Amino acid sequence: MQVLPEGFVLPPLPYLIGVLAASVLVAAALYRRRPPVTEQVVIALAPWMIVGAGLYALEQAAVIPSLFVPLASAPTVYLTMFVIAGTIITVVGHRRPEQFSFDSCPGILALTGVLALTGVLAIALLTAFRNAPVHAFWPSVAVAGALVIAGVVRLVGHRYRSLQIDLTGWAGVLVVFGHALDGLSTAVGLEFLGFGEQTPVSRLVIEFGGVWLFVLVKILIALVVVYLMADYVREEPSEGYLLLAIVTAVGLGPGAHNVILFTVVG
Structure with missing residues (x-):
């Protein structure tokens, strides 16, 4: 019986080792610093969740450069997003976690996520219009x-x-x-x-x-x-x-x- 979704593939070994090592390091840093997770932080993570989803969609549409394809395929893309968002939280996680401002954790997390998401959606729209x-x-x-x-x-x-x-x-x-x-x-x-x-x-x-x-x-x-x-x-x-x-x-x-x-x- 099939358990994993179709399309789930492991990346080449160098990518796999790299992303796993980065994930472990970020997880360890988060565990050590223990930044608070608030309602605002959860909301601020939403753009990064959509970025990961968009990258996987673009990978399936064959518009991701070959160098980055292993990082955008499933399930590796989830670890890629964890490393990026987790690194941001590690650095700024204790900055006013219950406020949305330009220098707070939710604000920085949301702003960087929205910027990344804007790029992903722009590429997606350009690809869609090209395939009209x-x-x-x-x-x-x-x-x-x-x-x-x-x-x-x-x-x-x-x-x-x-x-x-x-x-x-x-x-x-x-x-x-x-x-x-x-x-x-x-x-x-x-x-x-x-x-x-x-x-x-x-x-x-x-x-x-x-x-x-x-x-x-x-x-x-x-x-x-x-x-x-x-x-x-x-x-x-x-x-x-x-x-x-x-x-x-x-x-x-x-x-x-x-x-x-x-x-x-x-």
Whole structure:
């Protein structure tokens, strides 16, 4: 039985050793410095999650220079983004982690991420126009749908405090948005653009109950996770928000990858 998603390949040995060594060094530095993970830090990590997703999409579209292809392929691209974002957090992690300003950790992390993301999206759009027609309608529908779902969750969570969703703040909303985007982008890719599902577990769910059941399951799981994490975030904020960041990446990364890939290659 296939466990890993299709397209997952290990890079050549020199790249593998290099990225693993860098990841271990960054992880060790983060463990030693223990920078606080706040709601603002989780939000600031979102652009870097999309950068990684975009690089993987561009690698699949064969527009990444050959020298950097091993670093942009899956699963290595996740370690590449960890090394970059982790290095930034290691250096500035203790600078006002609960504020967005030009010299705070969330501000620096978000600004560098947005700059990198601007470059990735610019290349993606240029590639899409070069391969015209641009297939941006259905990916845009997926993004809009995810935004609506996340917005409703934010409003409901704020209105009904007993649901505890509001305790996780915008980080919890980002979790729901990421997984809604993953589900909806998968749905439009399968239903309207002729793409297939690469992840074995997701493919089993789709084969069992259809693509829209998959969307519903993704959203429900995200809501349950946010609900269960609420008390943990309140009692152990740094650890709780770190887990929310990981859960966000699992949804936002694949969802953003789908949107960018569909737009580029249609």
